[in-house]
């Protein structure tokens with residue numbers, strides 16, 4: 001399994017890009033339309049950071065967080081009440097707790113630790129099951145699934161990404177300031193692009209899609225036609 005990046009006969013659509021580019025929303029919808037599984041790799045880094053906090057481990061203690069990440073007790077389930085995704089960490093519902101900006105920043109810190117990235121590889125490969133996988137992250141096309149037949153780099157200006165996140169948080173009834181969101185996004189972009197292991201970057205073999213002036217339906221249309229062209233898969 002190690003050399004094959006999981007089950008190499010199963011097609012992967014790798015979607016990478018900076019935070020807030022819409023990878024999660026779009027990736028989930030695409031997976032649903034194709035009948036593929038979906039991997040939210042960012043959730044694994046968020047869970048590692050949250051587990052470290054719960055256990056009182058410093059975010060700089062690479063050895064302990066690496067061990068924690070290798071043995072994360074996580075269950076991805078469906079909420080019986082509404083069918084939404086439910087994430088349990090050591091039996092506790094952390095579906096919302098991992099989505100805060102603070103947890104995103106902490107995730108970005110632990111994601112810079114090589115032993116954490118290594119520890120999460122096999123867990124990510126296990127998502128590669130027939131008939132296919134849509135994988136969302138920062139290094140899906142470069143490290144985790146370099147053999148993916150379709151790689152996409154989804155991006156948008158930092159301002160557009162901050163505005164979208166702001167709207168999402170407002171909808172959920174939160175009280176947030178857009179300039180704080182923009183500053184968190186910029187800080188996370190820098191951390192993700194400048195780290196030495198698996199830095200975020202657009203690969204030469206990825207299709208670059210700038211979603212600044214596109215709505216979700218337009219991005220999905222673009223992706224489904226790419227799937228048809230590159231993989232011969234129709235939705």
Ligand code: C5P
Pocket residue numbers: 019020041042043045046104107108109111112136137138139140188192
């Ligand atoms: O995608 P999401 O915002 O949930 O990711 C949280 C953080 O996890 C990112 O800022 C990034 O540092 C890290 N991450 C990563 N590699 C991935 C997915 C996420 O380094 N494949």
